[in-house]
Amino acid sequence: MKIGVITYEDKGAYPASIEVNEDIILENMLQDLGLDYQFEIWSDPAVDWSRYNLLLIKSPWDYFDRYAEFLTWCEHIKKLGIPSLNDMDTILWNSDKWYLREIQEKGFPIVPTRYLKKKEKTDIGSYFKDFDTHQIIIKPTVSGGAKNTLKLQKDTWQENEEIIAELLQKEDFMIQPFVEEVARTGEYSYIFFNGKFSHAVLKSPKKGEFRVQHFFGGAIHVVEPNADQLEYLQKMVDSFAGETLYARVDGVWTEGVFYLMELELIEPYLFLFTSEKAKENYKMAIEKRIQRYLELD
Numbered sequence: 001m002k003i004g005v006i007t008y009e010d011k012g013a014y015p016a017s018i019e020v021n022e023d024i025i026l027e028n029m030l031q032d033l034g035l036d037y038q039f040e041i042w043s044d045p046a047v048d049w050s051r052y053n054l055l056l057i058k059s060p061w062d063y064f065d066r067y068a069e070f071l072t073w074c075e076h077i078k079k080l081g082i083p084s085l086n087d088m089d090t091i092l093w094n095s096d097k098w099y100l101r102e103i104q105e106k107g108f109p110i111v112p113t114r115y116l117k118k119k120e121k122t123d124i125g126s127y128f129k130d131f132d133t134h135q136i137i138i139k140p141t142v143s144g145g146a147k148n149t150l151k152l153q154k155d156t157w158q159e160n161e162e163i164i165a166e167l168l169q170k171e172d173f174m175i176q177p178f179v180e181e182v183a184r185t186g187e188y189s190y191i192f193f194n195g196k197f198s199h200a201v202l203k204s205p206k207k208g209e210f211r212v213q214h215f216f217g218g219a220i221h222v223v224e225p226n227a228d229q230l231e232y233l234q235k236m237v238d239s240f241a242g243e244t245l246y247a248r249v250d251g252v253w254t255e256g257v258f259y260l261m262e263l264e265l266i267e268p269y270l271f272l273f274t275s276e277k278a279k280e281n282y283k284m285a286i287e288k289r290i291q292r293y294l295e296l297d
Helices: 022-032 063-080 088-094 099-105 126-131 157-168 180-184 227-240 276-296
Strands: 002-007 036-041 054-057 114-116 135-140 150-153 173-177 187-193 196-204 219-223 246-254 257-264
Touching (some): 002 022, 022 276, 054 276, 063 088, 099 227, 126 173, 135 157, 180 246, 187 276, 227 246, 227 257
Parallel strands (some): 002 036, 002 054
Antiparallel strands (some): 114 173, 135 150, 135 173, 187 196, 187 246, 196 219, 246 257
């Protein structure tokens, strides 16, 4: 079996040290498992995808910058009949955060959200009253790494009115109240492999910042969910990500209720560097999936 491991073009945008670069960590795992693999840039037109029996999607971290191109690539892989982990239908569903509405409709709370279609006219100021808040977040429904994400204040949002109007002409956006719990405590990420819980972290923003990503100065803390929390999270994963190799559930706990921010099923950073347990869980999950494909072959 020949495995294509999917990565992206601009590696300079993310950490390159062996400790935290998950492409390197994954490469070491695949070598330990004795698998025949090769890393491929998803957007490279020179790649002959038909030579691969399976694709392992790891780090196409620029997909939202080249979204139309990425969708075309996904459909091309589907037409070739090449299976992927995670599978292409899941990836296509998860690529636009309109999916959050479907999760909410199934009874799982999400951060309160209003959606705006591209070029849809709206009164941004009305959302402060709608959410009963002095701060709102506006971000694209197709995005990552806090790209084009704005935090707006009720009394000063008009200072960004031209920027907002320009952004709304280009793509769909979502508007949410700013969740104070993110600033006070942080955002939780729960990682599941083959539908089973592996490990979790709390991403805390630096003082004065609302974005929790490490490249904005955020800190990472290993945490353990309690039994009730894990039972709830497992129900969500079973409902929407039970057949995935990897899933990352991001959100906040407020007064005992978990509010989902994202269910990451395309290219989530898995925080493998936080423990040997995390690495071993991922390695074992890959081994089980590969064995399943070999048995079906």
